[in-house]
Amino acid sequence: xxxENRAPAEGINASHENPLKELAWLLAGGLGAVVLLVFxxxxxxxxxxxxxxxxxEAKLAASLPPFATTPDNAPGRQVQAELQSLADRLALxxxxxxxxxxxxxxxEQDIVNAFATLxxxxxxxxxxxxxxxxxxxxxxxxxxxxxxxxYRHASAALGRGVAIGVxxxxxxxxxxxxxAGNVLTTAGMATLLxxxxxxxxxxxxxALRALHAEYGHVGGAVDLFNVMMRLxxxxxxxxxxxxxxxTHPLTENRIAAISQWxxxxxxxxDGPRRPLPAGIAALNKPEPxx
Amino acid sequence: xxxxxxxxxxxxxxxxxxxxxxxxxxxHYASIRKREREFADxxxxxxxxxxxxxxxQRAFLVHGTVVIxxxxxxxxxxxxxxxxxxxxxxxxxxxxxxxxxxxxxxxHDARRQGAKLVICVRFETTTISxxxxxxxxxxxxxxxxxxxxxxxxxxxxxxxxxx
Numbered sequence: 001x002x003x004e005n006r007a008p009a010e011g012i013n014a015s016h017e018n019p020l021k022e023l024a025w026l027l028a029g030g031l032g033a034v035v036l037l038v039f040x041x042x043x044x045x046x047x048x049x050x051x052x053x054x055x056x057e058a059k060l061a062a063s064l065p066p067f068a069t070t071p072d073n074a075p076g077r078q079v080q081a082e083l084q085s086l087a088d089r090l091a092l093x094x095x096x097x098x099x100x101x102x103x104x105x106x107x108e109q110d111i112v113n114a115f116a117t118l119x120x121x122x123x124x125x126x127x128x129x130x131x132x133x134x135x136x137x138x139x140x141x142x143x144x145x146x147x148x149x150x151y152r153h154a155s156a157a158l159g160r161g162v163a164i165g166v167x168x169x170x171x172x173x174x175x176x177x178x179x180a181g182n183v184l185t186t187a188g189m190a191t192l193l194x195x196x197x198x199x200x201x202x203x204x205x206x207a208l209r210a211l212h213a214e215y216g217h218v219g220g221a222v223d224l225f226n227v228m229m230r231l232x233x234x235x236x237x238x239x240x241x242x243x244x245x246x247t248h249p250l251t252e253n254r255i256a257a258i259s260q261w262x263x264x265x266x267x268x269x270d271g272p273r274r275p276l277p278a279g280i281a282a283l284n285k286p287e288p289x290x
Numbered sequence: 291x292x293x294x295x296x297x298x299x300x301x302x303x304x305x306x307x308x309x310x311x312x313x314x315x316x317x318h319y320a321s322i323r324k325r326e327r328e329f330a331d332x333x334x335x336x337x338x339x340x341x342x343x344x345x346x347q348r349a350f351l352v353h354g355t356v357v358i359x360x361x362x363x364x365x366x367x368x369x370x371x372x373x374x375x376x377x378x379x380x381x382x383x384x385x386x387x388x389x390x391x392x393x394x395x396x397x398h399d400a401r402r403q404g405a406k407l408v409i410c411v412r413f414e415t416t417t418i419s420x421x422x423x424x425x426x427x428x429x430x431x432x433x434x435x436x437x438x439x440x441x442x443x444x445x446x447x448x449x450x451x452x453x
Contacts, residue, residue, distance in 0.1 A: 003341055003407075005333050007326060014386040015379045019308070019367060022379055026370035033373075179300065179362070180369025 027183075034171065034184045038164055038191040045159035046195065050152045054099050057155050061119020068105030068121040078279035080106040083124055083142070086135070086277070090143050093210040096150050104142075112231060114141050116148035118155065130283045131227050134273040136211070136220025138280065143207035150206065153199045164192055196247045204254060208261050217271030218262055225255045307362030314361070315383060322390050332397040334408040334432060344407065346435040352408055353431040354395025358388045360424045368424075385426070389413060392430035405434035 010016075070080040083104040091102055100120040110127040117123070122145040132138050148154065168188045171181060204221075211218050228251050249257075262269045276284065340346055360368070364380040371378050392413065400408050411432035418425040 003333055003335070005330065005335075008390055014382040015377070016383070017379065019312075019363070019380055023363075023367050023370075026367060026374065030370050030373055179303075179366045180372070183300070183366075 030180070030184055031187050034188045035191050037167055038188045041163045041167065042160045042192060042195045045163060046156045049156035049159055052152075052155065054097055054152075057152065058099075058119050061117075061121065064118070066103075066105075066121070067117050067123050068103040069123075070106060071108050075279060075282065076106060076108060079129070079283070080104065082277035082279050086139060086142050087122065087146060090139060090146055090210055090214060093213045094143065094146050094150050094206060096146065097152075100149065102146065102149060114145055116145040116154060118158070120149050122146065122149065126283060129280050131231075132224070132280075133276065133284055134220065134223060135276050136215055136273045137223035137227065138220075138276065139214060140207055140211055140218075140220040140224040143210040144203045146210070147203035147206035148199070151199070151202060153203070156199070157196070160192065160195065164188060193247055197249050200248045200254075201257065204257060205261060208258065208267070209265075212265070212267045215271065215274070217268035218258060219268075219270045219273060221258045222255070222269060223273070225251055225258070229255075303362045304366060307364070307366070311361030311363050315387070318387050318391070322387065322394065325394050326390070329394060329397040329401065332401050332406050332408065334393060334397060334400075334411045336409075336411050338410050340409060340435055344435060344437050346437060348436045349433050350403065350405075351431060352396055352399040352403065352405065352434040353429065354392045354397070354399055355427060355429045356388050356391040356395060357418060357425060357427045358384060358391070360384055362423060365423050381424075385415075385428070388415075388426060388428040389430070392428040396430045396432060400432075400434045403434060405436050407435045407437070408432040409435060 070077055083106055087102050087104045096102065102120045102122065105121060105123040106126070107123060108126045110130075111125040112127040112131060114122065114124045114128050122142070124141075128141065129138070132141070168185050171184050171188070208218050208221055211220055248254075259269065261267070275281065335341075360381065364384065367380040368378050371380070393411070396408065396411065400406070409432060411430060414429040414431075416427040416429070418427055
């Protein structure tokens with residue numbers, strides 16, 4: 001017997017193919033699958049939400065602590081009453097679901113924001129009201145939030161959130177804390193955000209229609225987004241700088257959309273503004289030094 | 291902004307992992323091939339018993355061990371591969387390098403102790419970490435034999451590996 005060692009075989013046990021090729025295929029496949037899944041489920045949730053009878057949403061909202069609360073002081077109550085009467089006026093323009101009772105809440109917090117949620121509730125923060133200097137701009141925010149309520153966006157977001165949360169938690173549980181899991185989860189979230197931005201655009205458009213019907217022009221929308229552009233952090237506010245990672249479209253894009261909408265519908269972009277109701281106007285004090 | 295930093299960091303890690311990993315792997319393969327030629331006169335086999343006509347004068351355990359780590363790129367690709375199944379190509383080269391390196395170190399150990407024949411060579415693999423970058427240890431061990439009279443053995447002084 002002749003004993004010998006031969007050189008190890010090359011290219012049988014390990015492939016020397018370019019690993020980038022494998023990466024491209026796997027990444028395309030993985031991202032494609034997640035985006036498709038999230039897209040399908042989100043679309044389904046969006047489709048189903050407005051078709052679920054409103055009473056179920058109201059029931060769910062009733063089981064949670066109320067969001068639309070009123071501060072326990074006279075000026076706070078006055079602000080809430082003014083917001084509520086504006087909401088009631090705009091609701092007539094928006095053709096809200098008949099069984100929905102809109103309740104507007106007011107919170108004395110210096111957050112520059114407002115939101116709409118389950119059960120016909122919209123909440124305004126003092127921080128936002130203090131930045132706005134005419135009723136038209138306030139009406140744009142209000143109409144935007146009412147449009148979210150009208151289209152049942154909170155229900156859709158809830159349905160989507162639960163379904164996508166389950167899917168993504170399976171993906172990330174399966175891949176552990178690996179980078180691959182993170183990438184797929186982020187892709188899923190980005191897809192989800194695109195639905196969020198679609199909702200915002202839908203709400204903006206409905207709000208513009210209501211604004212035009214109520215005031216005869218859409219100057220309030222322009223004023224509102226100009227206020228948003230002037231916020232600390234500027235045009236990008238504090239969120240991510242690329243649109244696909246944001247919950248809302250970029251403010252510039254929203255302003256551009258107003259002009260486009262006005263042009264298409266022959267609406268005036270400027271006109272006489274109405275003053276704020278007294279209680280809200282009192283919040284609009286000169287900016288403290290910063 | 292934070293998301294952008296995260297995205298940038300991830301892409302940087304991936305690119306660094308790819309280039310660093312590729313360079314490290316190329317160099318390692320070159321070094322392995324070179325040393326395989328250098329150690330061609332030390333023969334290693336998996337047989338359990340000494341070949342015919344080899345009467346060992348001395349027999350002792352020799353071993354070689356290596357710990358080798360994946361890179362960010364390989365781990366990422368392998369993570370995606372877990373979704374679809376199939377050959378985890380990015381780890382195949384890793385494991386192959388580790389086995390060949392461990393065998394080389396075993397031969398090194400054998401030659402250091404004056405042996406040119408190792409039988410009953412076995413490999414063991416231990417996973418050291420499975421986090422975002424996997425590391426493994428490959429351990430090769432065998433029985434080195436020093437025959438009574440080298441002339442009595444029917445194997446070439448330099449094996450065909452040298453060719």
